[in-house]
Amino acid sequence: xxxxxxxxxxxxxxxxxxxxxxxxxxxxxxxxxxxxxxxxxxxxxxxxxxxxxxxxxxxxxxxxxxxxxxxxxxxxxxxxxxxxxxxxxxxxxxxxxxxxxxxxxxxxxxxxxxxxxxxxxxxxxxxxxxxxxxxxxxxxxxxxxxxxxxxxxxxxxxxxxxxxxxxxxxxxxxxxxxxxxxxxxxxxxxxxxxxxxxxxxxxxxxxxxxxxxxxxxxxxxxxxxxxxxxxxxxxxxxxxxxxxxxxxxxxxxxxxxxxxxxxxxxxxxxxxxxxxxxxxxxxxxxxxxxxxxxxxxxxxxxxxxxxxxxxxxxxxxxxxxxxxxxxxxxxxxxxxxxxxxxxxxxxxxxxxxxxxxxxxxxxxxxxxxxxxxxxxxxxxxxxxxxxxxxxxxxxxxxxxxxxxxxxxxxxxxxxxxxxxxxxxxxxxxxxxxxxxxxxxxxxxxxxxxxxxxxxxxxxxxxxxxxxxxxxxxxxxxxxxxxxxxxxxxxxxxxxxxxxxxxxxxxxxxxxxxxxx
Amino acid sequence: xxxxxxxxxxxxxxxxxxxxxxxxxxxxxxxxxxxxxxxxxxxxxxxxxxxxxxxxxxxxxxxxxxxxxxxxxxxxxxxxxxxxxxxxxxxxxxxxxxxxxxxxxxxxxxxxxxxxxxxxxxxxxxxxxxxxxxxxxxxxxxxxxxxxxxxxxxxxxxxxxxxxxxxxxxxxxxxxxxxxxxxxxxxxxxxxxxxxxxxxxxxxxxxxxxxxxxxxxxxxxxxxxxxxxxxxxxxxxxxxxxxxxxxxxxxxxxxxxxxxxxxxxxxxxxxxxxxxxxxxxxxxxxxxxxxxxxxxxxxxxxxxxxxxxxxxxxxxxxxxxxxxxxxxxxxxxxxxxxxxxxxxxxxxxxxxxxxxxxxxxxx
Numbered sequence: 086x087x088x089x090x091x092x093x094x095x096x097x098x099x100x101x102x103x104x105x106x107x108x109x110x111x112x113x114x115x116x117x118x119x120x121x122x123x124x125x126x127x128x129x130x131x132x133x134x135x136x137x138x139x140x141x142x143x144x145x146x147x148x149x150x151x152x153x154x155x156x157x158x159x160x161x162x163x164x165x166x167x168x169x170x171x172x173x174x175x176x177x178x179x180x181x182x183x184x185x186x187x188x189x190x191x192x193x194x195x196x197x198x199x200x201x202x203x204x205x206x207x208x209x210x211x212x213x214x215x216x217x218x219x220x221x222x223x224x225x226x227x228x229x230x231x232x233x234x235x236x237x238x239x240x241x242x243x244x245x246x247x248x249x250x251x252x253x254x255x256x257x258x259x260x261x262x263x264x265x266x267x268x269x270x271x272x273x274x275x276x277x278x279x280x281x282x283x284x285x286x287x288x289x290x291x292x293x294x295x296x297x298x299x300x301x302x303x304x305x306x307x308x309x310x311x312x313x314x315x316x317x318x319x320x321x322x323x324x325x326x327x328x329x330x331x332x333x334x335x336x337x338x339x340x341x342x343x344x345x346x347x348x349x350x351x352x353x354x355x356x357x358x359x360x361x362x363x364x365x366x367x368x369x370x371x372x373x374x375x376x377x378x379x380x381x382x383x384x385x386x387x388x389x390x391x392x393x394x395x396x397x398x399x400x401x402x403x404x405x406x407x408x409x410x411x412x413x414x415x416x417x418x419x420x421x422x423x424x425x426x427x428x429x430x431x432x433x434x435x436x437x438x439x440x441x442x443x444x445x446x447x448x449x450x451x452x453x454x455x456x457x458x459x460x461x462x463x464x465x466x467x468x469x470x471x472x473x474x475x476x477x478x479x480x481x482x483x484x485x486x487x488x489x490x491x492x493x494x495x496x497x498x499x500x501x502x503x504x505x506x507x508x509x510x511x512x513x514x515x516x517x518x519x520x521x522x523x524x525x526x527x528x529x530x531x532x533x534x535x536x537x538x539x540x541x542x543x544x545x546x547x548x549x550x551x552x553x554x555x556x557x558x559x560x561x562x563x564x565x566x567x568x569x570x571x572x573x574x575x576x577x578x579x580x581x582x583x584x585x586x587x588x589x590x591x592x593x594x595x596x597x598x599x600x601x
Numbered sequence: 602x603x604x605x606x607x608x609x610x611x612x613x614x615x616x617x618x619x620x621x622x623x624x625x626x627x628x629x630x631x632x633x634x635x636x637x638x639x640x641x642x643x644x645x646x647x648x649x650x651x652x653x654x655x656x657x658x659x660x661x662x663x664x665x666x667x668x669x670x671x672x673x674x675x676x677x678x679x680x681x682x683x684x685x686x687x688x689x690x691x692x693x694x695x696x697x698x699x700x701x702x703x704x705x706x707x708x709x710x711x712x713x714x715x716x717x718x719x720x721x722x723x724x725x726x727x728x729x730x731x732x733x734x735x736x737x738x739x740x741x742x743x744x745x746x747x748x749x750x751x752x753x754x755x756x757x758x759x760x761x762x763x764x765x766x767x768x769x770x771x772x773x774x775x776x777x778x779x780x781x782x783x784x785x786x787x788x789x790x791x792x793x794x795x796x797x798x799x800x801x802x803x804x805x806x807x808x809x810x811x812x813x814x815x816x817x818x819x820x821x822x823x824x825x826x827x828x829x830x831x832x833x834x835x836x837x838x839x840x841x842x843x844x845x846x847x848x849x850x851x852x853x854x855x856x857x858x859x860x861x862x863x864x865x866x867x868x869x870x871x872x873x874x875x876x877x878x879x880x881x882x883x884x885x886x887x888x889x890x891x892x893x894x895x896x897x898x899x900x901x902x903x904x905x906x907x908x909x910x911x912x913x914x915x916x917x918x919x920x921x922x923x924x925x926x927x928x929x930x931x932x933x934x935x936x937x938x939x940x941x942x943x944x945x946x947x948x949x950x951x952x953x954x955x956x957x958x959x960x961x962x963x964x
Binding site: 405408409410426428433434435436437438439440444447448449451452457460461462464501504 | 829
């Protein structure tokens with residue numbers, strides 16, 4: 086793409102020229118009750134750069150960009166836009182300055198179509214009550230073409246897989262053509278090709294004078310596009326440097342304060358009994374579409390079966406079938422009872438936000454006889470177990486009686502992983518288990534998966550069979566004993582192949598005619 | 602949570618004061634003496650131990666039972682607005698057993714009559730329950746419509762098949778002695794139904810807080826997807842069971858009423874208990890133990906309203922109006938207090954609030 090390709094223009098500006106904004110945040114402090122999320126964070130943003138903000142879960146990245154985006158007010162500190170001190174009380178104020186934000190959590194109305202959601206963000210055209218759908222549709226289609234972020238404008242948001250919802254979120258903000266674009270973990274749910282496209286798009290926006298603030302947890306993505314990097318650790322800026330001055334190891338060390346060695350499968354698996362068999366399984370998705378078609382799969386104790394694929398090719402349904410949560414329309418399954426299941430959307434599918442951490446643990450562990458006595462739940466036992474797991478998995482919470490909805494995204498994910506690893510006596514179905522986690526936590530989860538896999542070696546009944554469904558090919562390749570690719574509801578067995586290009590080709594095969 | 606329960610009562614008192622002022626002005630404009638009116642209301646509800654027990658507590662029985670019916674349904678994510686109809690279904694069947702139980706000893710007749718009333722309520726609830734879970738028809742509409750069917754069925758029954766032998770009034774003959782609920786406090790009219798209602802309140806509290814099944818229902822109410830995907834609970838099954846149990850409790854309210862207080866079935870047996878029950882349950886924060894308290898509060902309001910009419914000569918329409926005003930004020934005040942409290946908590950405790958500390962939250 087060249088700089089000549091223009092994005093849709095906002096109604097209030099006519100020339101499409103960027104008004105070069107430089108933004109400086111100095112000494113920002115923000116306290117949430119007893120928790121000090123930011124204690125002296127700095128960020129300086131120059132026009133025309135992609136600026137990456139890195140840090141562990143809970144380092145304050147999201148809080149910092151929320152201050153920049155007008156969602157939160159800093160307790161202390163200075164914000165300057167183009168040399169003038171400003172104060173922002175709401176996202177509206179930020180928008181007035183040309184600062185737009187793509188959030189980590191979805192902010193779409195599920196019951197409305199994509200088009201309707203985008204139209205909601207458009208300033209009303211003079212005096213009308215009617216939303217300008219026709220005009221919005223034209224601009225959406227053009228924007229979608231220009232950015233190569235493909236969406237179906239008439240699909241209901243609630244029917245879309247998370248990857249597609251993320252595309253809509255990004256389009257929603259691009260639609261208004263901000264001077265400063267903030268993206269909080271935009272790549273976590275996108276397929277590899279989409280990530281590449283998005284990153285290319287961000288570079289292009291920067292070339293045209295916009296500034297981009299990018300939060301991402303995958304270092305290599307960040308390093309591929311960032312011009313400058315800011316690293317936060319425990320609410321403080323510990324490093325700010327041009328991209329060329331740092332490497333991945335230095336950044337990881339700045340983030341964590343120590344050197345991180347990625348977990349990798351290093352030995353051949355010791356296979357145990359077969360724990361799950363699918364034969365000719367077909368299943369339907371939420372909209373009644375054929376999501377899985379005549380699929381065969383066998384999983385044995387002691388192995389990690391990696392299922393790669395572009396999001397929306399039946400991952401959600403395959404995971405639900407394996408976990409015994411979705412009936413099949415055709416074919417036969419033999420599934421074990423004690424299954425751990427890490428679903429795609431932790432907020433809605435794995436946790437009850439209004440329940441305490443103890444109750445959320447209980448939700449998953451109630452199947453165990455030891456947690457009950459007759460009809461009664463042994464809450465004191467589950468509480469002890471919760472305290473142990475919070476400690477072991479490093480979940481940052483003020484206590485086991487905290488409500489799950491009050492945890493940060495990364496900590497929610499840790500809680501789910503902790504619970505499901507406990508449950509997985511026979512089979513673990515993990516869909517994107519490290520999504521949203523920082524480097525250290527991701528390594529921790531990967532190590533735990535490898536530990537479960539290795540249990541078969543140490544004798545006894547052995548560890549569970551593990552099905553790792555992930556859109557992150559690196560994760561699949563690092564951990565899996567064999568790799569399958571899910572394409573349009575069918576499985577292509579790649580065997581022990583580690584050839585990225587070949588796997589990538591299979592992943593996108595037959596996708597050309599797909600309408601998403 | 603204790604603080605919520607007592608905080609709720611404090612709110613009720615504050616709202617009562619507000620309503621008193623508004624209603625006083627209205628009464629003055631209408632040419633009535635507000636002091637006399639409210640004096641009658643208070644003395645009618647709490648004036649003497651006798652009045653408190655025989656009026657307030659007796660009137661609270663159907664309100665507690667239907668309030669529990671609504672609370673467990675709402676907790677499980679079932680919007681059962683049909684407690685009124687389920688109560689009438691229970692009353693019809695309860696009275697039928699009561700008219701035909703002449704040969705049974707009380708130890709048998711009472712359980713049979715109450716069980717039959719409960720089953721009738723469940724059957725009445727099963728219609729909208731099946732329509733919701735099999736056909737996907739929203740239960741708010743169907744339960745309301747089933748209320749009309751029940752009310753008109755009562756009308757038919759007391760004008761036709763079960764009309765009293767004399768054939769004068771549209772009501773049934775009195776039920777036989779064997780089926781009448783015994784008085785539990787000598788010298789009062791407080792019957793066994795009150796103890797039953799309180800016991801059920803305690804039992805349901807234990808059910809939701811400490812049993813696996815109750816916990817599953819709560820999970821379904823809070824997040825059906827998470828309950829299914831992480832808890833392995835089938836939401837439709839839990840909702841069906843909760844719907845039926847809700848019907849049982851509302852039907853029981855009808856059965857208890859005809860065997861404990863009215864001893865007969867008549868039109869307008871219920872002054873809308875099944876609807877007031879929604880206010881009872883919401884004010885209690887859907888907590889079964891708190892429903893017992895809010896049920897007694899609404900019972901006091903009804904008892905006092907009756908006295909206002911009898912003793913201060915205020916016309917019934919005024920009384921109804923004031924009663925409605927109190928309910929609105931209490932619900933509004935309760936809601937806004939909860940919002941204020943939640944906001945303060947999130948400001949004080951930030952991203953990770955701990956559990957509210959009793960006494961602090963209501964300060």
